[in-house]
Amino acid sequence: MYFAFLITLLTFHLSEWLFIYVYCRKELSWSSTLLSLPYVGAMLFATMEYVLRIYFLGKQTKMEKYCRLVGTVLVILGEVIRKWGMFTLGSCFSHRIRTQKETHHRLVTKGIYRWIRHPAYCGWFVWCIGTQVMLCNPISCLLFTFLSWKFFQNRIALEESTLIGFYGCSYKEYQNKVWSGIPFL
Numbered sequence: 740m741y742f743a744f745l746i747t748l749l750t751f752h753l754s755e756w757l758f759i760y761v762y763c764r765k766e767l768s769w770s771s772t773l774l775s776l777p778y779v780g781a782m783l784f785a786t787m788e789y790v791l792r793i794y795f796l797g798k799q800t801k802m803e804k805y806c807r808l809v810g811t812v813l814v815i816l817g818e819v820i821r822k823w824g825m826f827t828l829g830s831c832f833s834h835r836i837r838t839q840k841e842t843h844h845r846l847v848t849k850g851i852y853r854w855i856r857h858p859a860y861c862g863w864f865v866w867c868i869g870t871q872v873m874l875c876n877p878i879s880c881l882l883f884t885f886l887s888w889k890f891f892q893n894r895i896a897l898e899e900s901t902l903i904g905f906y907g908c909s910y911k912e913y914q915n916k917v918w919s920g921i922p923f924l
């Protein structure tokens with residue numbers, strides 16, 4: 740199972756880097772992989788939980804099979820939602836929140852943005868939880884859900900204040916009509 744988890748991580752981070760390489764090459768850097776210190780720490784914690792669980796409790800084959808199935812579905816669903824959002828934004832997408840409106844930047848409300856205001860965040864949220872369900876990690880599951888929810892709460896508030904600055908009433912109208920994509924936000 741751990742091998743599938745590593746492949747999941749590799750696919751996610753490599754595809755993030757590749758997307759920036761293709762769509763916003765001038766922003767390309769190591770951070771385009773989205774590998775930050777707190778994130779790597781969280782994944783190491785998850786690994787530790789997985790190893791300790793197997794060591795002390797052994798493998799519970801039936802439970803593991805069920806977790807693997809649900810986790811894989813969540814991971815794929817999360818990737819699809821996120822990458823669909825990223826491809827819809829195209830060059831308007833960036834990993835960092837733009838504070839200055841660039842000339843090519845437009846308010847996108849088409850494609851998946853018709854139903855979800857933050858598909859890239861929604862997808863990452865689902866993917867993140869999926870990686871822990873996949874490993875059958877109850878503690879990391881709760882921790883990842885809470886920490887990523889908190890992270891997106893702050894991030895969405897900041898991002899939307901800049902988007903209101905760029906697009907004023909048009910964004911406020913869009914905000915009132917369309918769900919954020921993260922529960923309770």
Ligand SMILES: C[S@@+](CC[C@H](N)C(=O)[O-])C[C@H]1O[C@@H](n2cnc3c(N)ncnc32)[C@H](O)[C@@H]1O
Pocket residue numbers: 824825828831832833834835836837845846847848852856857858859860861898902
């Ligand atoms: C990391 S991307 C995340 C995009 C979006 N929050 C999502 O989850 O799909 C951040 C950049 O996307 C831009 N952005 C977010 N929503 C947008 C929209 N509806 N139309 C155009 N640009 C958008 C912001 O200006 C920001 O610089």
